[in-house]
Amino acid sequence: MMKRFALVMTLCLSSSAYAEEDIAEVWKAKCKSCHGEDGKAKTKMGQKESIDDMSLPAWQAAESDEEIRRAIADGSPKNSKMKAFKDKLTPAQIDALVGYIRTFKAK
Ligand code: HEC
Numbered sequence: 001m002m003k004r005f006a007l008v009m010t011l012c013l014s015s016s017a018y019a020e021e022d023i024a025e026v027w028k029a030k031c032k033s034c035h036g037e038d039g040k041a042k043t044k045m046g047q048k049e050s051i052d053d054m055s056l057p058a059w060q061a062a063e064s065d066e067e068i069r070r071a072i073a074d075g076s077p078k079n080s081k082m083k084a085f086k087d088k089l090t091p092a093q094i095d096a097l098v099g100y101i102r103t104f105k106a107k
Pocket of ligand 1: 031051068097
């Protein structure tokens with residue numbers, strides 16, 4: 001019984017590892033052009049719109065998961081360049097992007 005449980009857990013863990021790779025692709029395809037590969041927004045759009053550097057610990061601390069999720073799903077009320085992605089991404093992808101953005105935090 002425990003063995004079977006362990007097997008199921010292993011399968012779950014490996015499929016989430018796959019999802020992680022997947023979400024890096026989503027970031028590259030849909031977010032990187034403005035936010036940069038590393039979330040630092042050292043891009044043309046980033047400079048023009050003064051997009052926040054997501055690697056800053058202060059930024060990471062100020063933004064809750066919920067706020068990040070909302071910005072991705074509904075867009076930014078402050079800047080229409082940050083569009084709503086809720087029709088283009090699944091809720092699971094949006095959650096995964098929140099986690100992905102957390103990995104940008106500078107060590
Ligand atoms: C066309 C350029 C563009 C693209 C593409 C883009 N963003 Fe943004 N994003 C912005 C701008 C501009 C802001 C700053 C908005 C503001 O000041 O409130 C922003 C802000 C954000 C914020 C922070 C909102 C806040 O409360 O400060 C998050 C999180 C975010 N983007 C996530 C994403 C994700 C995830 C993607 C890809 C699915 C994405 N963005 C794609 C332009 C873009």
